[in-house]
Amino acid sequence: MSNTDVIAATATASGRGGIGVVRVSGGGLADFAFALLGKAPKPRVATLSNFLAADGNTIDQGVALFFPAPHSYTGEDVLELQGHGGDAVLRMVLGRCLELGARPAEPGEFTKRAFLNNKMDLAQAESVADLIDAATTEAAKSAMRSLRGEFSGAIHLLVESLINLRMLVEATLDFPEEEVDFIAEANAFGQLAAIRAQLGEVFRQARQGSLLREGAHVALIGQPNVGKSSLLNQLAGEEVAIVTPVAGTTRDAIRQHIEIEGVPLHFIDTAGLRETEDEVEKIGIARAWCAIRQANVALLLVDATQGVAPADLEIIAALPPGLPLLRVFNKIDLLEREPGSSGVDGVTDVYLSAKTGAGVDLLHQQLLRMVGWHGGGEGAFMARARHLKALGEAEGRLVLAEACKGRIELFAEELRLAQLALSSITGEFTADDLLGEIFSRFCIGK
Amino acid sequence: MLYPTLFDVIVIGGGHAGAEAALASARMGMKTLLLTHNIETLGQMSCNPSIGGIGKGHLVKEVDALGGAMAAATDEAGIQFRILNSSKGPAVRATRAQADRVLYRQAIRGRLENQPNLWLFQQAVDDLLLEQNRVVGVVTQLGLRFRASTVVLTAGTFLAGLVHVGLSNYKAGRAGDPPSITLAHRLRELALPVKRFKTGTPPRIDGRTLDYSVMEEQPGDNPAPAFSFLGDPSLHPRQLPCWITHTNQRTHEIIRGGLDRSPLYTGVIAGVGPRYCPSIEDKITRFSSKDSHQIFVEPEGLGTHEIYPNGISTSLPFDVQVDLVRSIRGFESAHITRPGYAIEYDYFDPVGLKHSLETKAIQGLFFAGQINGTTGYEEAAAQGLLAGINAARAAQGKDAWYPARDQAYIGVMVDDLITRGVVEPYRMFTSRAEYRLLLREDNADLRLTEEGRGLGVIDDKRWRHFEAKREAIAAEQERLKSTWVNPRLLPQKEAERVLGKNIEHEYSLLDLLRRPDVDYQNLMTLPGVGPGVSNAEVSEQVEIQAKYQGYISRQLEEIARHQHYETMALPSDLDYREVHGLSIEGQHKLNQHKPETLGQAARISGVTPAAISVLLVHLKRAEQDIKTTSNKKSA
Numbered sequence A: 001m002s003n004t005d006v007i008a009a010t011a012t013a014s015g016r017g018g019i020g021v022v023r024v025s026g027g028g029l030a031d032f033a034f035a036l037l038g039k040a041p042k043p044r045v046a047t048l049s050n051f052l053a054a055d056g057n058t059i060d061q062g063v064a065l066f067f068p069a070p071h072s073y074t075g076e077d078v079l080e081l082q083g084h085g086g087d088a089v090l091r092m093v094l095g096r097c098l099e100l101g102a103r104p105a106e107p108g109e110f111t112k113r114a115f116l117n118n119k120m121d122l123a124q125a126e127s128v129a130d131l132i133d134a135a136t137t138e139a140a141k142s143a144m145r146s147l148r149g150e151f152s153g154a155i156h157l158l159v160e161s162l163i164n165l166r167m168l169v170e171a172t173l174d175f176p177e178e179e180v181d182f183i184a185e186a187n188a189f190g191q192l193a194a195i196r197a198q199l200g201e202v203f204r205q206a207r208q209g210s211l212l213r214e215g216a217h218v219a220l221i222g223q224p225n226v227g228k229s230s231l232l233n234q235l236a237g238e239e240v241a242i243v244t245p246v247a248g249t250t251r252d253a254i255r256q257h258i259e260i261e262g263v264p265l266h267f268i269d270t271a272g273l274r275e276t277e278d279e280v281e282k283i284g285i286a287r288a289w290c291a292i293r294q295a296n297v298a299l300l301l302v303d304a305t306q307g308v309a310p311a312d313l314e315i316i317a318a319l320p321p322g323l324p325l326l327r328v329f330n331k332i333d334l335l336e337r338e339p340g341s342s343g344v345d346g347v348t349d350v351y352l353s354a355k356t357g358a359g360v361d362l363l364h365q366q367l368l369r370m371v372g373w374h375g376g377g378e379g380a381f382m383a384r385a386r387h388l389k390a391l392g393e394a395e396g397r398l399v400l401a402e403a404c405k406g407r408i409e410l411f412a413e414e415l416r417l418a419q420l421a422l423s424s425i426t427g428e429f430t431a432d433d434l435l436g437e438i439f440s441r442f443c444i445g446k
Numbered sequence B: 001m002l003y004p005t006l007f008d009v010i011v012i013g014g015g016h017a018g019a020e021a022a023l024a025s026a027r028m029g030m031k032t033l034l035l036t037h038n039i040e041t042l043g044q045m046s047c048n049p050s051i052g053g054i055g056k057g058h059l060v061k062e063v064d065a066l067g068g069a070m071a072a073a074t075d076e077a078g079i080q081f082r083i084l085n086s087s088k089g090p091a092v093r094a095t096r097a098q099a100d101r102v103l104y105r106q107a108i109r110g111r112l113e114n115q116p117n118l119w120l121f122q123q124a125v126d127d128l129l130l131e132q133n134r135v136v137g138v139v140t141q142l143g144l145r146f147r148a149s150t151v152v153l154t155a156g157t158f159l160a161g162l163v164h165v166g167l168s169n170y171k172a173g174r175a176g177d178p179p180s181i182t183l184a185h186r187l188r189e190l191a192l193p194v195k196r197f198k199t200g201t202p203p204r205i206d207g208r209t210l211d212y213s214v215m216e217e218q219p220g221d222n223p224a225p226a227f228s229f230l231g232d233p234s235l236h237p238r239q240l241p242c243w244i245t246h247t248n249q250r251t252h253e254i255i256r257g258g259l260d261r262s263p264l265y266t267g268v269i270a271g272v273g274p275r276y277c278p279s280i281e282d283k284i285t286r287f288s289s290k291d292s293h294q295i296f297v298e299p300e301g302l303g304t305h306e307i308y309p310n311g312i313s314t315s316l317p318f319d320v321q322v323d324l325v326r327s328i329r330g331f332e333s334a335h336i337t338r339p340g341y342a343i344e345y346d347y348f349d350p351v352g353l354k355h356s357l358e359t360k361a362i363q364g365l366f367f368a369g370q371i372n373g374t375t376g377y378e379e380a381a382a383q384g385l386l387a388g389i390n391a392a393r394a395a396q397g398k399d400a401w402y403p404a405r406d407q408a409y410i411g412v413m414v415d416d417l418i419t420r421g422v423v424e425p426y427r428m429f430t431s432r433a434e435y436r437l438l439l440r441e442d443n444a445d446l447r448l449t450e451e452g453r454g455l456g457v458i459d460d461k462r463w464r465h466f467e468a469k470r471e472a473i474a475a476e477q478e479r480l481k482s483t484w485v486n487p488r489l490l491p492q493k494e495a496e497r498v499l500g501k502n503i504e505h506e507y508s509l510l511d512l513l514r515r516p517d518v519d520y521q522n523l524m525t526l527p528g529v530g531p532g533v534s535n536a537e538v539s540e541q542v543e544i545q546a547k548y549q550g551y552i553s554r555q556l557e558e559i560a561r562h563q564h565y566e567t568m569a570l571p572s573d574l575d576y577r578e579v580h581g582l583s584i585e586g587q588h589k590l591n592q593h594k595p596e597t598l599g600q601a602a603r604i605s606g607v608t609p610a611a612i613s614v615l616l617v618h619l620k621r622a623e624q625d626i627k628t629t630s631n632k633k634s635a
């Protein structure tokens, strides 16, 4: 892989702040670096340097970092130029690199090269993609952790324990004439319990990471005029929806992306649910139900001055089974009631005023709890939906394994499949689907 | 002299691989010559006198399902039969037999002598006749030249064999036979990748000098099972028990005291031995905390007093062997009839083979058995059968045939060998098979016999037997599916007796049989349900297929998912150095292995998922190139 062409790109996306970096990668960059910097950069040492134009004038001044192959991010020679100037200057530095023979990198091409040079496994490579499009700062933090291989590390540890257990089981099956009962001797079933706990913890952290990346969908529903649009405006901190005293104001569903403690929540304000002859409102109500079916949580607004009406009970009965429900009693300012929240029998109630904002902080807490956020991005792995699926599958296998402890060859089979599921994350036993996803993600083999 | 008869297939070697290869080729109608250096040792069991075991029994059943001789010969020679793992489930259940060496040799020789299209000739082979890179025959010790379309080499441990007892060694094949030195030299000249392994045997003992009263008796199963699908326990000769005793601290001290004269521990032996079948000196050195090791005292046959103490294979000097043997309980006054020894031998890196077991280097030359780095009679027989079939097919101008990994242990073994190579003598284990639940002993015939019929290795008798069994299974499955048990017509006592509890609604018999705790014979005793089928093989098959249906269909789904890669062919002339984006290691490994499919490439160690995606890209690109060129042409 020494004769690859030179690619260059700015490494921080424009408009997101931070230091602008131009990154260059390719085979044999020493001459390239000399032409650009006017001196030979020391490997792996940050040096203050001028970035020179073709005529020898300085374009910008900044830090140059040179990583000779193979000890670099991509496994090739890599040159990183951290400039001080803004976007315009950054573009000039990049332009100079292109003049010197580099071509603009395709999206994800650095990662692709790193991947092809065995610099990272699949989980790590995918984290890089996550890093590229991580929308929130929390997500960026979590993506970093996973990039350092912590997620892979945790999975590897799990797989190791599993391999250890499988070893015992397989030994029992393949060596029946040995005097040792491998399974009893090493407390194999105790090991299974430990692995299940271990997997549960990774799963929990992975769910957190996935929540940070993907967020959750919250539907604001209820009868007309209960204050759904008002609440949306209050949560968003701006007037995104029209509010009037007229029942049936909202027709088209209104979507708003709101971050609460760094967790991206996708709110959708819907038309008030009621029997109506109005053609437009009918369509709005149909859309509301559509939004409800896609939601992770339903926020049912109730006018606190009216209390829970039969119409509200009808709505509750029509909700998809299993959809978590939060009841919001709005307009407490009219009752001069204090904000509050309670959770009884799995039903969570919040008392607030969309108008004054009293009690909205309580709603925040209850919402985060309901989408499964355990606070702080610290323990979160940047897991993708596919990882969660694999972890879930592995977990399911281990449950089945538990159930057939007495039938040892089936026990062995479930363990094998659990391992298969896990290793599909780190890419050790690649499956076709996985590659399909990677190919759609990175510009490999166009 | 050029021998006047022109053969289709020549098989070199009359061991377990050679016998099956020659028989298969001859069954397929090919004029076949079996060359052996000694007709008296055809079918010789040179190591322990037993056939089968976990994984190995599976291979034997598959060889049998393809018309091979090993299981049938064992039925005629077996002096003890046992089903191992019988409580652990049908997939890992396996048959194992002790065999009388003499009877086994007779059974094999009889089959070879009576097989139409098969000629035997006693003469050591010294050289291969080559035309360019294609084999056209062989040359024997006397300079006789035999010509054939294809040649199967099954030289076992005879290639450059070197026997060690203590620090002295001499050139030999197994069990006192001469080694094939000239041929080994010749093969080395042909630039085939040669490496060296070692294996060993224990000293043999005169059974009359043993005290069995202090040993634990290990009887065979009663009734004894038959090994062959066509077999019958009535074919078995008189049955004998085995015995179990143990080494002790004193044995271990004696061994430690002799290590300075051990060829293993003084570096005289360079070849790699199997980790799962270590010599006794290896065991006590590597597992020094264990103060006792098990020894199976196995009779060598009905007509001899010799016994085989399985578990104390050794190459220690003879004086140490005498002391260590006599330190064992029951062996205090044992007389050794033959010293134990280690043997080093040449094998060829199987990475140089195709799935058909044809060498990539020399067209028409097939390798089977221990020369491919495997160990065991069963592994040898299975390869011999496959090589024989493919040598015959090549002689007929037909494509290679081999079973897939999901179809047979034979497929698993061959794929493992040629894809991963070997780092120690290769032995079959059930854990090597990812589709273990499908690859059972009990369904080996259902997996392979029909295909064997198409290949021409299944005779009419076996075919009729198989068809009858298959039809009986289908008929009984149909009956169980369409017979319903009505809860109102079922007395509660009967339901509790057979099903454990009352049923809440109507069930078919097949549904009831799926329940883990309902057994077929018992189910047949429900009023109005029986009598069921009397053939135990049929009812067993019906029961297993019902109970394992969920697992079986899931494995079938898994197979279907992988099928895609397995069918993506990689060109054999592809130079991986030219594949853009492959790491140096990847290029090297792939050029070394030249995998036949992408699936096989993915199984090569050192070939990363990244490399596979690069290959996918490469294949896709090549495909597009072909498309665009052909479009241009047609435009």
Ligand SMILES: Nc1nc2c(ncn2[C@@H]2O[C@H](COP(=O)(O)OP(=O)(O)OP(=O)(O)O)[C@@H](O)[C@H]2O)c(=O)[nH]1
Residues within 6 Å of the ligand: A223, A224, A225, A226, A227, A228, A229, A230, A231, A242, A243, A244, A245, A246, A247, A248, A249, A250, A251, A270, A271, A272, A273, A330, A331, A332, A333, A334, A352, A353, A354, A355, A356
């Ligand atoms: N006093 C008081 N009035 C509120 C509160 N929330 C909403 N309102 C009023 O209730 C009326 C309806 O509010 P909206 O937010 O439009 O209600 P909605 O549920 O979106 O109604 P539709 O879109 O018609 O279904 C408006 O006049 C709001 O000003 C509140 O917390 N206190």
Ligand SMILES: [Mg+2]
Residues within 6 Å of the ligand: A228, A229, A230, A241, A242, A243, A249, A250, A270, A272
């Ligand atoms: Mg509204």
